[in-house]
Amino acid sequence: MLYGIVAATSSFLLAALLTGLLRAPALRLALVDRRRRRPVPLLGGAAVVLVTGLAGWAGNWTGVVPLGPAVGRLLVAATAVGALGLAADVWRLRRRWVVAGTALAAACVVPYGVTGPVAGGLAVVWVALVAVAFQGLDHADGVAGTVGVVTAFGVAACAAAEVMDSLAVLLSALAAALTGFLLHNWHPARIALGACGSLFTGFLLAGAAVFTRAGHDPGTGAGVLFALTAVAGADAVLVLLSRRVAGRPLLRGGPDHLAHRLRRLGLTPQGAVVLLGAASFCGVLVGVLVHAGWVGRVAVLWVAGGAVVVVAALSRVRVYGAAGRPRAVSRESSGATGGPVTASSGGTIFPVRQARRMEKVQVSAPLRVRNG
Numbered sequence: 001m002l003y004g005i006v007a008a009t010s011s012f013l014l015a016a017l018l019t020g021l022l023r024a025p026a027l028r029l030a031l032v033d034r035r036r037r038r039p040v041p042l043l044g045g046a047a048v049v050l051v052t053g054l055a056g057w058a059g060n061w062t063g064v065v066p067l068g069p070a071v072g073r074l075l076v077a078a079t080a081v082g083a084l085g086l087a088a089d090v091w092r093l094r095r096r097w098v099v100a101g102t103a104l105a106a107a108c109v110v111p112y113g114v115t116g117p118v119a120g121g122l123a124v125v126w127v128a129l130v131a132v133a134f135q136g137l138d139h140a141d142g143v144a145g146t147v148g149v150v151t152a153f154g155v156a157a158c159a160a161a162e163v164m165d166s167l168a169v170l171l172s173a174l175a176a177a178l179t180g181f182l183l184h185n186w187h188p189a190r191i192a193l194g195a196c197g198s199l200f201t202g203f204l205l206a207g208a209a210v211f212t213r214a215g216h217d218p219g220t221g222a223g224v225l226f227a228l229t230a231v232a233g234a235d236a237v238l239v240l241l242s243r244r245v246a247g248r249p250l251l252r253g254g255p256d257h258l259a260h261r262l263r264r265l266g267l268t269p270q271g272a273v274v275l276l277g278a279a280s281f282c283g284v285l286v287g288v289l290v291h292a293g294w295v296g297r298v299a300v301l302w303v304a305g306g307a308v309v310v311v312a313a314l315s316r317v318r319v320y321g322a323a324g325r326p327r328a329v330s331r332e333s334s335g336a337t338g339g340p341v342t343a344s345s346g347g348t349i350f351p352v353r354q355a356r357r358m359e360k361v362q363v364s365a366p367l368r369v370r371n372g
Contacts, residue, residue: 003064004169006057008176014054015180018047023184023191031089033192035141040189042089045197048080048177052204055173059166067166070111074207075170077105081131082200089194095251098135098195102203103128109207114214126225127206132233134202136239141189142261142273142300145182147231147280148201149175154228154284155205158212158291169209174204187269202232212291220290223300227287231280234258238314246320254320258310261317279310 026032026041033040056075059065067075073205084101087093091142105128112120137144152175178201184190193201209228213221235258242256243249262272283303289295 003059004172007169008060008172011051011055011173011176012180012230013175013206015047015051016183017180018051019044019181019184019191022047026191031194033194035192036190038188041191042194042196044185044191045082045193045195045200046086046314047179048174048193048197049079049200050261051168051177051180052059052078052174054198055177056166056170059169065166065169070109070211071164071166071170073162074167074204074211076202078200081105081203082196085195085197085199088198095132098199099128099132102131102199106131106207110210111214114211115210117219123210127203129236130206130229130232131199131202133236134205134237135143135195135198136218136257137232138193138195138198138254139257140272141187141192141269142182143259143276144193144198144201145178145185146273146277148205149182149233150277150280150284151205151228152178152201154288155208155212157288158224158228159208161288161292163214164212167211171205171208180238187273205229206279211215216286220297223297224287224291227283227290227300227303230283230307231258231276234311235250237307238311241311242315242319243364245315248320256319258314260319261314264317264319279306 022043023041027039028044031042033042053075056067056071060067060072081102084093084098084105088098105125106124110120110123110127115123134144134148137147152171156168156171156175159165159171179310181191181193181197185192204223206229209225213224217272238258238261239256240250243254248254257277259269259272262275263269267275286295286299286303290297
């Protein structure tokens with residue numbers, strides 16, 4: 001317990017310090033993302049990965065909180081996924097390679113002996129999808145960090161209920177590191193997670209959630225996993241559905257995420273983050289209560305219903321603009337510069353001859369102003 005407090009406090013301070021130090025190198029290396037016409041460095045995730053790994057391995061090396069083989073493999077695989085994300089930030093790797101590498105890392109850590117081969121295979125797919133969904137959350141200031149902090153505390157509570165002390169301490173360190181990172185990522189953000197930090201966070205949270213539910217009822221476990229990551233899942237489903245309906249490539253980025261649509265409805269950037277954080281807290285709370293057996297698994301249906309309503313409602317918010325139909329060129333008569341001419345409704349443009357010289361209106365008789 002004492003080491004968990006020390007690890008969380010140290011992770012918060014180190015992440016806040018290291019994130020600030022990595023901003024200048026990211027700018028010099030041009031590792032930036034453009035948000036609303038301003039460059040945002042992408043090395044904030046490296047600070048989260050380094051600090052979380054340091055907290056976990058320090059407890060293992062000192063023997064205070066040994067990680068154990070399973071949690072140790074999970075941390076190594078999450079770090080490898082973070083390194084893959086860093087490579088994607090630097091060299092702009094294709095999305096399919098990132099997804100394939102993440103799925104391969106997930107296949108190396110899922111406890112097949114407890115879950116079984118079928119459930120284990122589904123868990124691999126789910127872990128990879130959650131990691132990619134968290135990468136999608138890093139599109140706006142503060143969103144990925146806030147949702148990650150709330151989810152980390154929730155999964156840590158599930159791990160504590162299963163007496164997985166090492167996993168609970170590791171997730172507490174992750175939550176603290178993300179909180180320190182948020183000091184620099186709150187709007188207007190001075191640095192972002194990038195694929196490095198977002199993939200690492202999503203992978204570690206999803207893998208830890210699978211560990212906590214291994215050996216329990218598969219149906220209830222699927223509901224708990226969904227509730228813990230409801231916001232990330234809803235964002236991914238909303239983006240894929242809207243792009244599919246609009247005929248856009250599924251992997252092409254655009255202002256079509258949850259935060260973008262909330263901004264369209266008039267919320268401030270901070271307000272959108274707070275609302276998404278509150279929604280994440282509600283889903284995580286339900287997941288923790290169902291995992292602990294304090295409420296029935298039917299409570300997960302409320303989270304699913306709320307996610308469906310949100311996706312259906314926000315999908316009606318227009319984010320792509322005009323459909324790209326050709327517009328008739330409208331030209332109005334003007335002066336000496338050969339200005340626009342008027343287009344007819346049939347699309348044919350009729351030129352109007354213009355005088356080359358502007359005629360000046362002159363008054364032939366003097367004006368007389370009469371007073372009184």
